[in-house]
Amino acid sequence: MSLPGLKTLHKKPYHAIYPTRPELSQEGRTILITGGNSGIGFPIARSFVISKAKRGLKDYWIQVDTLVLSAASLGKNKPLLEAGRDEVWGDFETNTRAIIDFTTRFYGQEAQGIETRKALISLSTCVTYMRYYATDRPSYGIKKLAGTDYLQQLALEVSPKKMQISIFHPGIIFNELAAASGMDDTTYPWDDENLPGNFAVWAASHEAEFIHGPLVWAAWDVEELKTRIEDGVKKNPRFLMAGIKGLSTSVDGI
Known part of the structure; x- marks a missing residue:
């Protein structure tokens, strides 16, 4: 799905987000990626290595410069009431509580006297607002x-x-x-796994400061996106943020 006003959708990496660009270099920075050994987290980890991020996190544990929240639970393939309280809440531990926990600890490094530019990257999903894509996992x-x-x-x-x-x-x-869900390479017109991998490196750079807060897609062209977000935020400070569809943010008439 494209954002109105954008002309370009990408399915594979392109120059603006290449981790080899000097402007996106992560040299000297330590990166912590949850779920970095599998799934989408693995190509993200690979892209950060290409961008010269530090290795051997255990040797640099006192300082994490970039946190990538990639680990997630897909939830049970059941209706909510059939899954029950404990199963549903258990997934909240991974998809919500863990985000709060990691973020609090990451930001809290400042209290330890560690003051570097921090970048937090979170992998969300279009399912937050396009629920029909995951009706089997409500x-x-x-x-x-x-x-x-x-x-x-x-x-x-x-x-x-x-x-x-x-x-x-x-x-x-x-x-x-x-693959474990029974899909194969013909099920969908899959995107290149290096697209989100490279996008994550770009998102950790100064160039991505304009997407601080809004939910965006890795497929959206970052050069077109800057103008679109700046225009959108001028009209609505909560542009591309969570809300209730159909309700205005204006308080006029209340």
């Missing part, structure tokens, strides 16, 4: 929406100069999770 969109809404509220409270928050839908990626 709890998934609910929990991803909660985590996304938390980070978007935080972006209103924290300057990107202190902690830049980028939230994006990675695309439709074929990986081991998709």
Whole structure:
């Protein structure tokens, strides 16, 4: 799905987000990626390595410069009431509570006297607002929406100069999770896994400061996106943020 006003949708990496660009270099920075050994987290980790991020996190544990929240639970393939309280709440632990926990600890490094430019990257999903894509897993969109809404509220409270928050839908990626669900390379017109991988590196750079808060897609062209977001925010400060469709943000007439 494209954002009105954008002409270009990408299915594979392109020059503006190449991790080899000097402007996107992560040299000297330490990156922590949850779920970085599998799924979409793995190509993200690979892209950060290409961009010269530090290796051997255990040797640099006192300082994490970029946090990538990639780990997620897809939820149970059941109606909500059939899944029950404990199963539904268990997935909230991964998709919501873990986001709050990691984010709080990440930002809290400042209290330890560690003052570097922090970048927080969160993999969200279009299912937060396009629920018909996951009707078989109704709890998934609910929990991803909660985590996304938390980070978007935080972006209103924290300057990107202190902690830049980028939230994006990675695309439709074929990986081991998709294969385990019975899909194959012909099920969907899959996106290149390196698209979200490269996009995450770009999202950690100064160039991405303008997407601090809004939910964007890795497929959207970043050069076109800048103008579109700036125009949208002028009209509505909560442009591309969580809300209730059909209701105005205006208080006129109340």
